[in-house]
Amino acid sequence: MLRYAVKRILSAIPLLLVISLLIFMFIHLIPGDPARIIAGKEATSYEIENVREQLGLNEPLLKQYGIYMAGLLTLDLGNSIRNGATVFDTIAPRFVPTIQLTLLAMLWATLLGTLLGIMAAVRRGKTLDYVSMIIAISGISAPSFWLGLMLIQLFCVKLGWLPVSGLTTWKSYILPSFTMGCGVMAIIARFTRSSMLENLKEDYIRTARAKGLGEFFVILRHAYKNSLIQVVTVTGLQIGGLLTGSVMAETVFSINGLGRLLVDSIGFRDYKVVQALLLFFSLEYIVINLIVDLLYGVLDPKVRYD
Amino acid sequence: MAERLLDVTGLTTTFRTGKKTSVTAVNNVTFSLDRGEILGLVGESGCGKSVTSLSIMGLFEDTAGKVASGSIVFDGEDLTKLTTKQMRSIRGKRISMIFQNPMSSLNSCMRVEAQLIEAIRLHNDVSKSEARQRASKMLSAVGIPDPEQTLRSYPHQLSGGMSQRVMIAMALCCEPEMMIADEPTTALDVTIQAQILELMKDIRSRNNTSILLITHDLGVVAEMCSRALVMYAGRIVEEASVEELFASPIHPYTVGLIASVPKLGSGVTSLPSIPGSVPDLSAMPQGCKFAPRCKYAQAVCRQTEPELAPVPGGNGRKCRCHLFGKEEGKEAQA
Incomplete structure (x- = not known):
């Protein structure tokens, strides 16, 4: 390994x-x-x-x-054209909000996506399945810039419950992370569902039931565990997408993160910063892919690294 | 007389195919099983053998099937009347089951030990290490040479025969009174088949476990069982001791089945077969279900379905036919 x-x-x-x-x-x-x-x-x-x-x-x-x-x-990325500071100093402070939002979005998207997927698979063809999949389809279909604006309109302007922009209180994290995670949640839900359905048809599920195991354990310990391989793949790729997806959310919610920095830098042709950011995003994709590949070995005993 | 363990009476199992439509996979099946008996259930694919076994186990989750009528009395208790929870405490503990494809019947992501320990701890209040010891003993009992090594293995590291032994060990780990073996040797090669059958016989004689052996292989029935039921289109068409069944089959379907088994030195160049195929469950013929394929069929066969009736002087033998088995010694000859 x-x-x-x-x-x-x-x-x-x-x-x-x-x-x-x-x-x-x-x-x-x-x-x-x-x-x-x-x-x-x-x-x-x-x-x-x-x-x-x-x-x-x-x-x-x-x-x-x-x-x-x-x-x-030599790890010298040059200076920002816009403000003369080094590229590193320009990017570093923008790092934290993006990572925070990404992790938050990932967390709720994975939890809810998995839950919806499992419920939909277990109650296939029933109301719960349709409801879950309608939520999932809506999540995939709603573009995040539109969703962000609609959420602002409803929760900030109409109801006045949440702040419009920035990241000051915990409340201000809710809308951006929700906006970012919607598509991911939807994709995870759909993949979990199809993967679960496939596994629930397998012979070993019948064996587990024939042992006298309760449905809860049949589903979690047997079907879900075997579905994880496919789910982890999608989840990994989606985290990669999330960091870049922060572009939309950060722009809509005026958050000083990496995504907004990228947009601003492109507008200003601050190409040193753009190059550094793109390189960073690519690197992050590569690292996540590596982690996913290594996780396969943990999840699927048939995978051998040689 | 041996003690009765299982009494299936008038079992009818249906599968819903639409909002108001359903098909009947098992129709009015009645049979019994004594303690320590090996009963064969024979028939072509799709005749309802497996559905019968799933009905006994109540394993209809995820399918549209249900026991529509009839009773399954196991040791004095009607399984069809039990709650899901009560049924779970019988599955794996008092009735266990092994399946056709041992490789896919084991969970590929779990070590053998985890799967065995899970089965043991589900029905016994023992610690993990005790369960593991018991699992190891079970594996030796089913003839696995290095149980420790096997316990640590994942299913893909085992051969088909080994996997089936593990499945049998898992089925036996709670010392069930009855084991259902659904085509246990179909996916295995011939030498391994013989070993697994030998092992099952051994288990029967050691633990007095009753075995319901489902197979389409008449050779296996001849080898293993004392009594056999022949199923066709969801119905039992003949019930007889194995000796009688092979020596003098009565029902034309049984006759056809036995005739289609190749015999060494018979000099026959082409194997006889039964013309036609099993009727579609949703478009069953009126009358005797076998009539369209039966060369003796007469008008009465196409109009009314015969009952499964005792054969005169047949010592518990039964046959479902208008024409044969009514008088002593009258048999269809292929």
Whole structure:
């Protein structure tokens, strides 16, 4: 298992290199000249040229990539174009709110999604199944920016129960984490349901019942445990999606997290920060995938790492 | 006379297929099982053998099936009248069951020990380590050479024969009075089949366990049972001691079944078979269910269904046929 983990981590390096190249290219493909935007609308062509010179944008593309990669390898991500601070200092304080929201969203989405999925599977074809799946379909279908705005309209403007923006009290975490988790909850619910239904048909479930085991244990100890392999896969991928999904929620709820920083930086063509953020999100995807793969070995005894 | 353990009377099991429609998988089945007896239940796929066994166990969760009428009296208690909870305390403890496919009947994500200990602790108030010791003893009793190693294994690390031994150990760990074996050797190769059958016989003689052996393999019935029931389309068509059944089958269906077993040195080049196929449960023929496939069928067979009637001078032997088994010694010849 340890050898496998090391192998996987090493194999992530070339992957990261490719990703960094793609990220570097993308920022240069976005329409709009960073120098022109940074220098301002009124700037003369001389001023713009000056900014371009300062940022090294005049260098040939290949050389720019070289500088960028050298920076990456020495963990020097450069300075933010917008405020001059180092990229690290720009990103670090934005980290906490995003992680908090992500974990919170993940927590409720996993708990509720699993619960709905199990109930739907156990009561298949009954009212509870339909109700659960209507909730799930709605969760997948509602776009988070729309959902966020509707929630603000209802709970903040109409009812006045919860704050509109920021992350000051515990109350202010409710709406953003709910908005972020909705889609994830829905997907987990659907996967849990289908995976449970598959497992409930298996012969070993009949064996468990023939032993005299009660339905509660048949479902949890046997069917659910065997369903976990598929559920964990989706859940892992969804956590990855959640961090990036914070873009919407943070923008709607004006939260100073990584997602909003990404949006702002793209608007400002602060490409050093954008590159760093994209790289971070990719890295996080890779790490979560690795964790999921290692979890397979714990959940499914048939999986062997060699 | 041996003590009666199980009395199934007029058992009818239906499966709901729509809001108001249902099919009858087992129809008015009556039989009994004595303590220490091995009773064979024979028939083609879909004739209601397995549904009969599931009815006894009350294992209809997740299906649309239910016992519509009849009684299943086990040691003086009608199982069809018990609550779910009472039924659970009988399942696995007093009546246990083993299945056709041992590999998929064990939970692939749990170690053998966890599955055995679960079964033991469910019905016995013992500690985990005591349960484990008992599990280990059970595994040795069913002929597993290295029980400790097997206890730590996951099902995928075991062979089919080993898995079935583990299933049998699990079925026996609470010393049940009755074991239902639903095609226990169908998925195993022939040498392993013989070993498992031998093991079941052994268990019967050691613990006086009654065994209801469900199979489509007449060879297994001949090898194992004292008495056999032949089922067709959800009904029992013939009941006889194994010797009588093979020596002089009465019902044309039984005759056909026995004739379709290959015999060494018989010189027959093509194996006889029964023409046609088992009728669809939702479109049962009127009259005798076997009539459309029966070469002796007459008008009366197509109109009214015969009763399962005692055969004169047949020593408890019964047959469901208008034409045969009415007078002593009258048998259909293939």
